[in-house]
Amino acid sequence: xxxxxxxxxxxxxxxxxxxxxxxxxxxxxxxxxxxxxxxxxxxxxxxxxxxxxxxxxxxxxxxxxxxxxxxxxxxxxxxxxxxxxxxxxxxxxxxxxxxxxxxxxxxxxxxxxxxxxxxxxxxxxxxxxxxxxxxxxxxxxxxxxxxxxxxxxxxxxxxxxxxxxxxxxxxxxxxxxxxxxxxxxxxxxxxxxxxxxxxxxxxxxxxxxxxxxxxxxxxxxxxxxxxxxxxxxxxxxxxxxxxxxxxxxxxxxxxxxxxxxxxxxxxxxxxxxxxxxxxxxxxxxxxxxxxxxxxxxxxxxxxxxxxxxxxxxxxxxxxxxxxxxxxxxxxxxxxxxxxxxxxxxxxxxxxxxxxxxxxxxxxxxxxxxxxxxxxxxxxxxxxxxxxxxxxxxxxxxxxxxxxxxxxxxxxxxxxxxxxxxxxxxxxxxxxxxxxxxxxxxxxxxxxxxxxxxxxxxxx
Amino acid sequence: xxxxxxxxxxxxxxxxxxxxxxxxxxxxxxxxxxxxxxxxxxxxxxxxxxxxxxxxxxxxxxxxxxxxxxxxxxxxxxxxxxxxxxxxxxxxxxxxxxxxxxxxxxx
Numbered sequence: 001x002x003x004x005x006x007x008x009x010x011x012x013x014x015x016x017x018x019x020x021x022x023x024x025x026x027x028x029x030x031x032x033x034x035x036x037x038x039x040x041x042x043x044x045x046x047x048x049x050x051x052x053x054x055x056x057x058x059x060x061x062x063x064x065x066x067x068x069x070x071x072x073x074x075x076x077x078x079x080x081x082x083x084x085x086x087x088x089x090x091x092x093x094x095x096x097x098x099x100x101x102x103x104x105x106x107x108x109x110x111x112x113x114x115x116x117x118x119x120x121x122x123x124x125x126x127x128x129x130x131x132x133x134x135x136x137x138x139x140x141x142x143x144x145x146x147x148x149x150x151x152x153x154x155x156x157x158x159x160x161x162x163x164x165x166x167x168x169x170x171x172x173x174x175x176x177x178x179x180x181x182x183x184x185x186x187x188x189x190x191x192x193x194x195x196x197x198x199x200x201x202x203x204x205x206x207x208x209x210x211x212x213x214x215x216x217x218x219x220x221x222x223x224x225x226x227x228x229x230x231x232x233x234x235x236x237x238x239x240x241x242x243x244x245x246x247x248x249x250x251x252x253x254x255x256x257x258x259x260x261x262x263x264x265x266x267x268x269x270x271x272x273x274x275x276x277x278x279x280x281x282x283x284x285x286x287x288x289x290x291x292x293x294x295x296x297x298x299x300x301x302x303x304x305x306x307x308x309x310x311x312x313x314x315x316x317x318x319x320x321x322x323x324x325x326x327x328x329x330x331x332x333x334x335x336x337x338x339x340x341x342x343x344x345x346x347x348x349x350x351x352x353x354x355x356x357x358x359x360x361x362x363x364x365x366x367x368x369x370x371x372x373x374x375x376x377x378x379x380x381x382x383x384x385x386x387x388x389x390x391x392x393x394x395x396x397x398x399x400x401x402x403x404x405x406x407x408x409x410x411x412x413x414x415x416x417x418x419x420x421x422x423x424x425x426x427x428x429x430x431x432x433x434x435x436x437x438x439x440x441x442x443x444x445x446x447x448x449x450x451x452x453x454x455x456x457x458x459x
Numbered sequence: 460x461x462x463x464x465x466x467x468x469x470x471x472x473x474x475x476x477x478x479x480x481x482x483x484x485x486x487x488x489x490x491x492x493x494x495x496x497x498x499x500x501x502x503x504x505x506x507x508x509x510x511x512x513x514x515x516x517x518x519x520x521x522x523x524x525x526x527x528x529x530x531x532x533x534x535x536x537x538x539x540x541x542x543x544x545x546x547x548x549x550x551x552x553x554x555x556x557x558x559x560x561x562x563x564x565x566x
Contacts, residue, residue: 089546090545090546092546093538186523225528228526229519229521292506292509295505296506306480315547316543316547321483322483324482330499332480333480336476336480338503350506350507351503352518353511355516356514357511359517360514390498391496391499392498392502
C-alpha cells in the first residue's frame with residue numbers, strides 16, 4: 001500500500017502519532033498523479049502543495065491534500081469551470097469554501113475536472129475532455145463533480161470538494177464507488193463558487209469514508225455573511241454523529257418500483273438487511289413519481305443558468321459568448337425561452353408549483369420516516385461517449401436525486417455493491433429533512449462500517 | 460430511455476432565442492438546437508399533467524427572510540482598481556475598454 005491510499009482520518013492519526021511523514025505522503029501522491037495523468041482528473045495542479053503542507057502541520061487538516069472542483073474560485077490558481085470562456089481566468093478573491101479549507105490546514109492539491117459550468121453528469125461536456133473512471137477507464141466517472149470523485153477513487157487526494165445542484169456530488173460518487181455528501185442547501189456558503197442554479201447549488205464533500213466527509217465538512221460549513229442564503233446558525237460538529245446506535249430508526253425505501261432501476265433496487269433491498277440487523281426499521285414507502293422532477297429541475301435549472309451566465313460578456317474577464325460549448329448554449333437558450341413573455345407561466349411558474357408538490361411530499365414522508373433511501377443512480381456508470389446525442393443525459397441519470405435537490409435536502413451516497421466483472425459500483429442515497437445531516441451521517445456511517453463495500457475499510 | 464420528440468421547434472424560433480440570449484449560432488447549429496429543444500420540451504411538457512393548480516410556486520427552500528447586513532463598506536469585499544482590471548481583455552487608462560454601442564451616425 002502507498003501512503004496516498006490512506007484515508008484522511010488515517011493520515012491525520014499517523015501525522016499526530018509521528019508515524020507518518022508528510023513528505024513521504026506527498027512523494028507517493030505525486031507519483032500516483034503522474035501515473036494517472038491519462039485519466040484527465042486534474043485540470044491544474046498546485047505546484048506549491050508540498051511546501052504549503054509543511055507549514056500547516058499545527059492545523060486541523062495538517063496540510064493534507066484536498067482536490068477542489070474547478071468551479072471554486074481560488075486566488076492562486078486559474079478557475080475555469082472547465083469552460084474555454086474562463087480559460088486562464090485568475091480570480092482576485094477566494095471562495096469561502098477554499099478560504100476555510102486552507103485556514104483549517106487543507107492544501108488544494110489541484111483543481112479537478114467537471115462538466116463545463118457543472119452542466120452535466122458525465123464530465124464529457126468539459127471543454128478540456130472527459131475524465132476516466134479509475135474503477136474502469138472504459139467508463140465515465142459521472143458528473144458534474146466527476147474529477148473530484150475520480151480523484152478520490154484513484155487516491156490522487158485524501159478527500160475532495162465538489163458541488164451539487166441536482167446529483168453532481170452523489171451521482172459521480174456512486175459511479176466511482178466513493179462517499180459523496182451533499183449538505184442541506186444553505187449549510188455551506190456559495191460565495192466564490194461559479195454560479196449555476198443559485199436556488200439549489202450546494203457545495204459538499206467527496207471522500208473515501210463517511211468519517212472523512214465529516215472531517216472536511218466540519219471545516220467548510222457554517223454561517224457566512226457573504227452568502228445571504230446561508231444558514232446563520234452555527235453548524236454542528238458532524239463527527240459527533242459517527243458510531244451512533246441506529247436502533248429504532250425508521251427508514252423508508254423509495255423509488256423501489258421505478259422502471260429501469262430493477263437491478264439496483266434488487267441489490268439495495270438485499271444490502272439494507274444490514275441496517276435491519278442493527279435495529280433500524282425499513283419499509284417500502286411511496287414517494288411521488290420522480291419523473292416530473294426531471295421536468296422541474298430542467299426548467300428551474302435552465303432558467304437560473306440563463307440568468308447566471310448572462311454575466312459572461314468577455315469584457316471584465318474571460319472570453320466572449322462565442323466560446324460557450326454546445327451544452328451551455330443549449331441550457332442558456334432553453335432558460336431564456338422558458339422565462340420569455342408568454343412562456344414563463346407555461347414552463348417556469350408551472351415548474352415552481354410542481355417543486356412545491358415535491359416539497360409537500362417529502363414533508364409527509366418525513367412524518368413517518370426519519371430517513372429515506374433509494375439507489376443514487378438508476379444503474380452503473382455508463383461507457384465513455386454515452387452522453388453524446390442526448391440533450392437530457394444528465395437529467396435522466398440523476399432522476400432519483402432531483403426531487404430531493406430541488407427541495408434542498410441533505411443526502412449522502414455510500415457504495416452498496418460492486419460488480420465483479422466491470423469493477424463498477426452501485427451507491428445508495430440516504431436523504432433526511434432540511435438541516436438534518438446528522439441523520440444521513442448516522443445511517444450511512446453505520447451502513448459503511450457494517451457492510452463490505454467500502455474499498456478503504458475493506459482493503 | 461430514448462426520448463421521442465413530440466414537440467416541433469422551428470429554426471427561426473431558435474434564432475430568435477439565440478438573439479435574446481446573445482449567443483452567436485451558425486445555421487447548422489440552429490438546426491441541431493431545434494432538435495435538442497424539441498427533445499427537452501417533450502420531457503418538460505409532462506409537467507402539464509401535474510395537479511398543481513392550487514399550489515403556490517417554491518422559489519427558495521430555506522424559509523429565511525430579509526437577510527440584511529449593516530450598510531457599512533467592507534473592504535474585504537471590494538476590489539482595488541488593479542484587481543478589478545486584472546482579467547480584462549482590453550483596458551485603457553485604468554478603464555475597461557468596451558465595444559462601441561452607438562456609432563457616429565446616431566449622434
